[in-house]
Amino acid sequence: MSSSCSSDQAFVTLATNDNYAKGAMVLGKSLKNHKTSRKLVALVGPHVSDPSREVLRQIYDEVRLVDVLDSGDTAHLAMMKRPDLGVTFTKLHCWTLTHYSKCVFMDADTLVLSNIDELFDREELSAAPDPGWPDCFNSGVFVFRPSNETYGKLLQYCTEHGSFDGGDQGVLNGFFSNWSTADITKHLPFIYNMSSIAIYTYLPAFKQYGANAKVVHFLGQTKPWSYTYDPKERRVRGDTHEASSHPSFLLQWWALYSSSVVPMLQAAYGDQPFLSGCEEELSQIAHLAPPPMSSEERKQKWEQGQADYMGIDSFDNIQKKLDAFLK
Structure with missing residues (x-):
């Protein structure tokens, strides 16, 4: 455990809308389930609904509204010059949490698989390499020290240089530009930010090291909340082309969401x-359900490499068809 008092250290996340708020709820629950001794802070944008904020307040120690567009601070001035970086400015607000001595930022599309309090032994700016370009760090998980001075310098950097990828990762890699070369102790092992995409791109390494993963990061366009889930069969449904590379983690996310978060949302x-995304509820709203796929459409999906690996085209279902045919 870190030598500093744990009450002045916090895990921080950001939810800009109700979907990301669901992710933040699951993240907060996963941190609590693994017995973190640190505080939990959620930054929320103005588009997060009141019921979602209510649930976040039940999980997080602090829920703080951040809205760069309506603020009169330096972020507002920077925003006028760089409107393209709106969400990035919102994320940079985490440096203003100066009542904490050290924090770990985690994106709302991450899931904690075991206790990670040891991250507070690291210094700013500690992060794991990005799978797409390992000389850059991935900004989904990073250790930082809140500081109004750093916050001001980051905003100034944003205004003058922008972001090479259009988001916070480009800004932070530009600002902390010596991360890859200066101090190896600031390189977090990949198990603290294991991207679900990397599982697919280097499967042998995942088989060797994946069991040690402590944080999984659902990178990519399709987020866990984009799928639907059948709690009875414990099956995830949706565009499973991406999901097939990390089905067990996706199932863990949905199991936690459906059992712990959905009841809180329903009460709120x-x-x-x-809409929770659970199929029991979706079946009651039949007009929203897509029509069943024709055999021709299914054939086209197969030819495009988009078989429903976790649903109708699962190995078990194919095996049953073969068994029935052979009999």
């Missing part, structure tokens, strides 16, 4: 309509 929404 009360009589208001609310």
Whole structure:
């Protein structure tokens, strides 16, 4: 455990809308389930609904509204010059949490698989390499020290240089530009930010080291909340082309979300309509369900490499068809 008092250290995440708020809820629950001794802080944008904020307040020690567009601070001035970096400015607000001595930022599309409090032994800016370009760090998980001075310098850097990838990762890699060469102790092992995409690109390494993973990061366009889930069969459904590379982690996310988060959301929404993504509920709203796929459409999906590996085209279902045919 870190030598500093754990009460002045925190895990921090950011939710800009209700979907990312669901991710933040699961992340917070996973940190608590693995007995973190640190505080939990959620930064939320103005588009996060009141019921979602209510649930976040039940999970997090602190829920803070951040909105660069309506603020009169330096971020507002920087925003006027660089409107393309709106979400990035919102994320940089984490440096203003100066009532904490050290924090670990985690994107809302991450899931904690074991206790990671040892990250607080690391210094700013510690992060894991990005699988796409390992001389850059991935900004989904990083250790930092809140500081108004650093915050001001980051905003100034944003205004003058922008972001080479259009987001916070480009800004932070530009600002902390010596990360790859200066101090190897600031290179977090990949198990602290294991991208679900990397599982697919280097499967032998995943088979060798994947069991040691402590944080999985659902990179890519399709997020866990984009799928639907059948709690009875414990199956995830959706565009499973991406999901097939990390089905067990996706199932862990949905198991935690459906058992712990959905009841809290249902209580917070009360009589208001609310879509959880669980199929039991979706079946009650039949007009929203897509029509069953024709055999021709299914054939086209197969030819495009988009078989429903976790649903109708699963190995078990194919085996049953073969067994029935052979009999």
